[in-house]
Amino acid sequence: MRESAVQRHDRLLALVRESGTARIADLATRLGVSPVTVRRDVEALTRKGLVDRAHGSVSWPRPRTGKPAAGGTAPVIGLLAPSATYYFSEVIHGAHEAAARAGARLVLRISDYRPAEDRARAEGLLAAGAEGLLVAPGWRGRADPAEHGGWLAELPVPVVLLEREADPGGPLAGLDRVSSDHGHGVLLALRHLVEQGHPAPLLVARTDSPTALAVRAGYDRALCALGLERPHPVIDAPVNRDPEGFEIGVQALWTAVTSGRASAALVHNDVDAIQLVQRLAELGVRVPGELALIAYDDEVAALADTPLTAVAPPKREVGRLAAELLLERLGRASGPVGAGGAGGGTGSAPRRHLTLLPRLRVRASCGAAGAVEATGATGATGREHS
Template sequence: MRESAAERHDRLLALVRERGTARVSELADRLGVSPVTARRDVEALAAKGLLDRVHGQVSWPERQGAAAGGRTGEGLVLGLLAPSATYYFAEVIRGAHEAAARAGARLVLRISDYRPEDDRARTEGLLTAGAEGVLVAPGWRGPEDRLAYGDWLAELPVPAVLLERSADPGSSLDSLDRVVSDHGHGVLLALRHLLGLGHGTPLLVARGDSPTALAVRAGYAEALVALDVAAPGPVIDSVPADQDPEGFERAVRALHEAVTSGRATAALVHNDVDAIQIVQRLAELGVRVPQDLALIAYDDEVAALADTPLTAVAPPKRQVGRHATELLVERLTEAPDEEAARRHLSLLPRLRVRASCGAPRPGRAF
């Protein structure tokens, strides 16, 4: 897989941090890139204050603010609690790791396996391991978990940033910093795209076993109101095919009936894995994507790998990890007399258009 610019920047920063000072030509050799690419990378990082550049050489910067009694990110230990290290959260973790490396901080990871009852003990383990601040994505599956296993977060003795999790307005958790994807905006993008292709209101096929799934469902209801359209039927409850084959088949049959009866010609499916398996099963039943059904997946982890590459809503997972880590480092390095306002940061998903939506429908407005 081709290395991204962000990954190359991280390697470059690590080299300079290790050596203290290095020539641009030397960095190009060590990174395996052209001198022009290395010079461009150095200029970009220097512009952000991550490197000092003088006469063809770069050096690790003397951090501004240290002399005034403030801390730098160098040497910090950050903790990250995630419900999983695969699928959706793999990219969140990756973004957090990149941002920590850029700040010269060490990131320590704990995985909850979606067991919210263990979140507190695992976070305390991060503190024992030396974490001076934590990024926390609790293993909640629904609102009941948040109520039962959430209050301890507001009592942590170190700064904390919530990842991809929200809180009830006015609750103790609502005063924490948080960085989330705006899933409502992602759903709106999907529905607007399908309506623009001339389809009637798309159906939603979604799970109900995670905060993302619940946010997609809530976003669907909000999007229907915003677009002034009525749903062609109730939300179809989806379940993992490997865990509940009968429930999965019921979802496929419900979508199949909606298509063959003419009630729906488009659907939004959460998540990618379910969408791919649903498309495969529909084909066995004689419903083709995109000829008979235009389909958009939600998450964009593996959507592009389907036989018919699936158009997908892509939450900014990696950027969530990066921004949350940068915010945590800022909290840990701000001067003691500063009283910076807490932040609730929402990042907007993108729609990646592929083959599964087909062309605009004839005779319909685009």
């Protein structure tokens, strides 16, 4: 199977992290691609703050602001993420910014959604000198936390879970965590579509990530809160994982729309939503003409031919607050969490579960009047609702 850009970016980051600095030509050889491809990848990763670029080489970013901790030593915190691109690039960027402000060093390792390897990678971060860990386990299915998560509660350093929930009463329930309230994001999307005059919207969502599972669970709660009945079974249309399954999902949505049973849908995630819109257009169903559509994640939704209205989890803020909370546990920062500093606690404060609310960015795909696009340095955005 051909390697995706996301997978190549993760491999590139791992190579740079290992060596500290690497030449473009050497990276091209080790990745098996052209130097032009590597330069393009490095430019994209540099814009996200994940690497530093110099003439002919690329290096791991170092804190540029802040001051060393007391005693002249910079604290080291580790971050284990399932990916360094798409959703988690913003989480990593937020954590890196918070660490830099505190004069701390952030060390990153990637699991590539292999939960069985999370423990070894976390131990690698500890071996590299990490005094505390930010951890977004590479869980995919409902059974993964129980099967691959118990070791987190046994670690000898403070741990903050990122964008992950723990089973009530389970071994991870007492850990600090910072996450997005995806149920609230789903409610924002469904309420907006209903207010535009649509009957109960359909949901198109995968089953292979914690976010997808949270969106599915939030869908039923949102329907209940709005006094609606589920109009159709949740449609699974996984583009990359199962092309045949994607086509089956497209046909199910096409049938629901053309039969008049549905006129609106929420789709997780952006990539699936964009390709779904393209395929539906080939079948004669236009967005937003015949189908009002909202995507979930808002990573690339604004770049679609018809810019997609999207639910935007506060990814960068999740990373920032998690890093601040971890530094507080380590007693290495000052100021309250959420106010640009992490408090001067010694780790004895009560554990915290911080839940941040997503926003709804209204663009053209939902057919809402007044959805005006504005293009700036950070890309296209529309009206926001929270």
